[in-house]
Amino acid sequence: MALQASILPSAISVHKEGKLNCLIKDCSINGAFVSKSVKSDFSPLLIGTKELKRKQLLGPIRAQTATVAPSVNEAAPDGKKTLRKGNVIITGASSGLGLATAKALADTGKWHVIMACRNFLKAEKAAKSVGITKENYTVMHLDLSSLDSVRQFVDTFRRSGRPLDALVCNAAVYLPTAKEPTYTAEGFELSVGTNHLGHFLLSRLLLDDLKKSDYEQKRLIIVGSITGNTNTLAGNVPPKANLGDLRGLAGGLNGLNSSAMIDGGEFDGAKAYKDSKVCNMLTMQEFHRRFHDESGITFSSLYPGCIATTGLFREHIPLFRILFPPFQKYITKGYVSEEEAGKRLAQVVSDLSLAKSGVYWSWNNKSASFENQLSQEASDAEKARKLWEVSEKLVGLA
Numbered sequence: 001m002a003l004q005a006s007i008l009p010s011a012i013s014v015h016k017e018g019k020l021n022c023l024i025k026d027c028s029i030n031g032a033f034v035s036k037s038v039k040s041d042f043s044p045l046l047i048g049t050k051e052l053k054r055k056q057l058l059g060p061i062r063a064q065t066a067t068v069a070p071s072v073n074e075a076a077p078d079g080k081k082t083l084r085k086g087n088v089i090i091t092g093a094s095s096g097l098g099l100a101t102a103k104a105l106a107d108t109g110k111w112h113v114i115m116a117c118r119n120f121l122k123a124e125k126a127a128k129s130v131g132i133t134k135e136n137y138t139v140m141h142l143d144l145s146s147l148d149s150v151r152q153f154v155d156t157f158r159r160s161g162r163p164l165d166a167l168v169c170n171a172a173v174y175l176p177t178a179k180e181p182t183y184t185a186e187g188f189e190l191s192v193g194t195n196h197l198g199h200f201l202l203s204r205l206l207l208d209d210l211k212k213s214d215y216e217q218k219r220l221i222i223v224g225s226i227t228g229n230t231n232t233l234a235g236n237v238p239p240k241a242n243l244g245d246l247r248g249l250a251g252g253l254n255g256l257n258s259s260a261m262i263d264g265g266e267f268d269g270a271k272a273y274k275d276s277k278v279c280n281m282l283t284m285q286e287f288h289r290r291f292h293d294e295s296g297i298t299f300s301s302l303y304p305g306c307i308a309t310t311g312l313f314r315e316h317i318p319l320f321r322i323l324f325p326p327f328q329k330y331i332t333k334g335y336v337s338e339e340e341a342g343k344r345l346a347q348v349v350s351d352l353s354l355a356k357s358g359v360y361w362s363w364n365n366k367s368a369s370f371e372n373q374l375s376q377e378a379s380d381a382e383k384a385r386k387l388w389e390v391s392e393k394l395v396g397l398a
């Protein structure tokens with residue numbers, strides 16, 4: 001049993017010829033591309049490890065919070081009733097976790113969701129397809145792979161006249177099979193440029209708007225992942241996240257006069273995604289250290305569970321995408337539906353019992369939330385400070 005999780009990555013493999021093998025120890029799902037070499041990230045396969053094993057690996061759970069339906073604040077700090085709906089911006093709300101969270105919040109009738117998406121039409125269709133009623137959402141264009149677009153989005157949002165009560169940095173790209181780096185408009189490697197730098201600029205600019213909110217609960221949430229945490233089995237599947245001394249990031253991540261990887265190493269698409277998630281979790285904590293006391297804003301991150309059906313895995317080969325969901329459902333038992341994951345993130349946005357700042361939330365197999373522990377690197381305060389400073393320079397804030 002103790003070995004169960006460690007052999008999970010080997011449990012299904014696809015050879016180059018396309019034949020399916022089960023329970024072959026030295027192969028992996030990503031072995032479909034590099035036999036015997038776990039080159040890419042399939043670590044979500046490991047997420048279904050039994051609760052007991054998980055507790056052993058993650059260390060003690062610091063607090064356990066019963067899950068309740070998302071709630072909304074009814075009183076402003078001065079004691080006056082806040083009758084208006086809350087306004088929440090969710091990036092990447094056109095699919096997967098973001099869409100499910102938009103739906104969960106909009107369905108309460110207490111939130112207006114600003115769906116911050118790069119594909120306007122897709123977002124509109126997605127909102128309609130899940131039945132979000134028109135008065136509960138607005139689509140606004142945002143392409144996180146362009147800093148100009150981020151600034152334009154902030155301008156458009158401000159011109160809408162809406163106050164901002166919660167910001168959810170959810171969008172992400174994951175390019176596990178990429179052989180060569182691709183780049184954002186400003187020339188940053190795409191995964192880190194989009195998932196981290198785009199969100200960094202967005203959240204830095206919108207911090208002022210959040211500060212002005214008269215809502216009792218003001219929240220800034222940056223979605224993290226278990227795959228960036230090397231204190232978990234999943235986070236130990238190569239290539240592991242590692243920001244090193246940030247020399248690649250400091251050099252501009254442009255693949256020309258600097259590496260396209262944060263640590264200055266060779267490009268690896270799966271690692272770039274994991275690194276970006278470490279950046280997300282470090283950024284949340286640095287926000288907490290710098291601004292929580294002064295602003296009262298709750299800064300949070302989370303791992304919502306393995307949502308094996310989302311578009312995040314779109315760059316994987318088709319057979320992976322077919323096998324991954326049933327593998328998670330029936331073998332690892334780590335599967336979480338988009339609907340359930342959306343409810344979890346909605347709790348982090350609005351549940352009064354999840355108001356503590358600086359927390360990385362997770363859920364146990366009874367769907368109860370708890371404060372999880374981050375890996376050493378993902379909780380390294382000195383690295384978070386350096387990441388903040390380097391990122392400020394790259395996005396033009398310093």
Ligand SMILES: NC(=O)c1ccc[n+]([C@@H]2O[C@H](COP(=O)([O-])OP(=O)(O)OC[C@H]3O[C@@H](n4cnc5c(N)ncnc54)[C@H](OP(=O)(O)O)[C@@H]3O)[C@@H](O)[C@H]2O)c1
Nearest residue numbers: 092094095096097143144145170171172306307310311312
């Ligand atoms: N799926 C999982 O098992 C899992 C596990 C842990 C954490 N997460 C995290 O959950 C979050 C959501 O992922 P997901 O699984 O829901 O994947 P998803 O369905 O692919 O959603 C990603 C969203 O990001 C958007 N996006 C990508 N690039 C963008 C850009 N340049 N500008 C604006 N939006 C952009 C996508 O827009 P388009 O619709 O236009 O492509 C899409 O709406 C991510 O932060 C991911 O790291 C997921």
